[in-house]
Amino acid sequence: xxxxxGRLFVVATPIGxxxxxxxxxxxxxxxVHRIAAEDTRRSGQLLGRLGIRGRMxxxxxxxxxxRVERILSCLAAGESIALVSDAGTPLISDPGYRLVRxxxxxxxxxxxVPGPSSVIAALSVxxxxxxxxxxxxxxxxxxxxxxxxxxRLAGQPHTLVFLEAGRRVPAALDDxxxxxxxxxxSAVCRELTKRFETTRSGSLAQLAEWIRGDADRMRGExxxxxxxxxxxxxxxxxxxxxxxxxxxxxxxxxxxxxxxARVTARITGESANALYDRAVQEG
Numbered sequence: 001x002x003x004x005x006g007r008l009f010v011v012a013t014p015i016g017x018x019x020x021x022x023x024x025x026x027x028x029x030x031x032v033h034r035i036a037a038e039d040t041r042r043s044g045q046l047l048g049r050l051g052i053r054g055r056m057x058x059x060x061x062x063x064x065x066x067r068v069e070r071i072l073s074c075l076a077a078g079e080s081i082a083l084v085s086d087a088g089t090p091l092i093s094d095p096g097y098r099l100v101r102x103x104x105x106x107x108x109x110x111x112x113v114p115g116p117s118s119v120i121a122a123l124s125v126x127x128x129x130x131x132x133x134x135x136x137x138x139x140x141x142x143x144x145x146x147x148x149x150x151x152r153l154a155g156q157p158h159t160l161v162f163l164e165a166g167r168r169v170p171a172a173l174d175d176x177x178x179x180x181x182x183x184x185x186s187a188v189c190r191e192l193t194k195r196f197e198t199t200r201s202g203s204l205a206q207l208a209e210w211i212r213g214d215a216d217r218m219r220g221e222x223x224x225x226x227x228x229x230x231x232x233x234x235x236x237x238x239x240x241x242x243x244x245x246x247x248x249x250x251x252x253x254x255x256x257x258x259x260x261a262r263v264t265a266r267i268t269g270e271s272a273n274a275l276y277d278r279a280v281q282e283g
Contacts, residue, residue, distance in 0.1 A: 005078035008071075008103045010096070012089040012115030013046060016194035020116045026050060028113050033079035036071060038086050038095060059083070061095045068102045075108045082113075089117040093137040093163055118192050119161055122223035125199050126187035129228060133159040139172060146172065150179040154259045155266070160226040166190075166218045170211050176226060177204035183254020185227035191220040203254065229255070229263070243268050247279050 009028050014020045029035060030052045036059040037043035047054050059067045071081055085094035103110050123130050134156050140146045153160060160180075164172050169188070176186070182205035190198040198217070200210060204226065211217050241249065243264060250260035261276035 005080055006075045006108050007080045008075065008100070008108060008110045009080065009082045009113050010090050010100065010110065011082045011084050011113040012117065013043075013084050013087060015087045015116045015118050015121070015192055016197075018046075018049060020193060021050070022113070022115050025113050025115055026052075028082055029054060029084075031080075032082040034071075034074060035082045035084060036067070036099070037084050038090075042086050043084055054082075057081075059095060059099065064095045064098050068099050071099060072102060072106055072108075075103065075106070087116075087118075089115065092117060092119060092135075116193070118163070118189075118221070118223050121192045122187075122189040122199075122225060123159070123161065126189060126225045127201055128159045128185065128187060128225050130159065132157075133161055135161045138163050141168065143171065143175070147175050147179060150175055151258065154180055154229075154262060157228055159228060162224040162226075164222045164224055166220050166222060169218060169222050169224070170208065172224065173204060173208035173211060176224070177208055178256050179259060180204065180226060181229065181253065181255035181259055184229065187225045189223040189225070190217070192223065194220070196220065205254070229259075243270060243275070247275065247282070251279060251282075 009032060011025050011028055013025065029047065029050070033055065034057055035043065035047070035054040036057045038060050040056045040058050043056060057067065057071065059071075074081060083090050083096055083099065085096070088094075090096040091100065100110055119135055123133060134153070136153065139162055140149055162172070177184070183203045186204050186207055187199060187201040188207055188211070190196070200207060202210065246264050246267065247260055250263055251257070255263070257276055257279040261272050261279050264270065264275050265272035
């Protein structure tokens with residue numbers, strides 16, 4: 001295979017199992033002039049296993065802006081470039097957006113070499129609705145910021161998808177349970193395609209308890225998925241109950257006071273703050 005010059009290839013690499021690398025991805029990595037990698041050491045190990053000796057350029061979140069001009073110069077000189085991340089599909093919670101945008105604006109062709117993605121892999125095995133989903137990526141590490149972000153997401157009528165590091169999963173599940181509702185249908189996918197791959201389904205409260213049951217369950221990389229709320233699955237023609245009953249029903253389904261008040265406010269038009277106070281008083 002001979003890659004035409006002046007092209008940027010966005011190449012998906014394995015998230016764990018080396019066998020998931022496509023034949024096309026292998027050929028592109030073996031024939032391009034240079035490989036722009038998020039971590040040259042990690043990508044170098046992958047290339048070594050494949051028997052590929054590529055010329056690498058580091059491109060990560062801290063140097064992407066300054067690397068763009070260099071890579072554009074290489075493209076202008078007739079070189080072909082492959083962009084890879086540490087694992088999976090580049091630009092999905094990884095650097096590369098500035099490079100791809102600048103490359104296209106400069107008139108060079110950008111081609112996708114699709115393949116592994118932890119987000120799509122998790123959606124395919126979690127058993128939650130996939131007709132529509134909202135990918136949030138990594139939540140803020142600080143508790144207050146994370147909770148504020150989750151409150152903004154509470155009204156999303158889609159399956160929610162988050163990425164998280166193992167050590168932060170318990171706290172993230174606790175906040176998800178409190179803000180989105182302890183009974184909300186969900187799943188956690190850990191170490192996808194790797195030796196200790198695990199997918200666990202249940203309510204957010206159940207998953208928060210499960211993850212703390214064994215320290216080994218907190219190790220690795222996670223995708224957390226949260227299914228649509230009960231209000232988003234209700235039949236369109238259903239009769240809307242009165243405000244008090246609606247609040248009680250939503251609380252009974254495991255929604256937190258804030259989330260229940262917010263949903264009730266959207267349906268009835270009443271004040272969310274007043275409804276929240278009412279939900280707290282009524283327990």
